[in-house]
């Protein structure tokens with residue numbers, strides 16, 4: 174009998190917003206079976222060796238504007254690994270299909286004839302506001318939420334639709350474009366008194382929440398950095414302390430110690 178080579182596969186795994194105990198049970202199980210794990214800086218990066226004891230690790234992390242490994246390169250390497258018989262895990266922050274390029278990796282694997290499965294993850298779009306005590310929906314306050322990428326400025330039409338929709342607006346990757354987002358939403362008619370929260374480094378020891386009105390958030394958040402989730406809408410007024418220091422809920426950056 175000729176020896177058949179073991180078929181490799183790819184699993185796209187959502188790693189959640191950072192702490193390892195926010196991985197799903199399925200994500201943790203898949204990691205124990207991984208031969209190689211491609212990871213980046215969001216999602217769980219500590220204790221990876223304990224979570225995936227059999228695996229070798231490849232850091233493909235990107236900081237904004239600073240691509241370490243190109244997306245094409247990541248995909249090509251994963252496909253090569255799977256062709257070689259390995260179980261390749263692509264571990265991503267949050268959910269793989271929320272601004273995570275998971276769809277591209279899935280399509281590339283399918284086109285290459287590699288079996289691919291997806292394990293969903295806890296997305297920062299919902300979890301990080303929650304960590305600051307902000308529910309993205311709330312009875313009689315907001316019955317919808319829209320998740321927007323701040324990677325590039327929106328068009329005038331998009332601002333008008335967003336402002337007209339009501340409900341909660343959640344922005345990821347939005348620190349760099351916050352001034353244009355605020356200007357666009359105000360031009361489109363969103364009230365300047367609308368509350369806004371910027372939640373930085375959710376679930377870390379240095380998590381910080383800055384709250385101000387739409388009219389004042391740009392100056393109030395001048396010290397804020399990615400990763401951060403921006404929440405716009407009346408649900409921000411529901412922010413609860415959740416055991417965080419009261420200083421996490423300052424209304425005005427001028428009161429904030431650096």
Ligand code: SAH
Pocket residue numbers: 189190191215216265266267268269270271272273295296297298301344345346347372373374375376399400401402
């Ligand atoms: N797939 C991810 C999002 C990837 S885009 C998900 O579902 O969560 C990366 C953006 O996610 C960051 O710029 C930031 O806006 C947000 N983000 C991810 N983890 C975060 C965290 N722990 N705290 C604050 N923002 C976070």
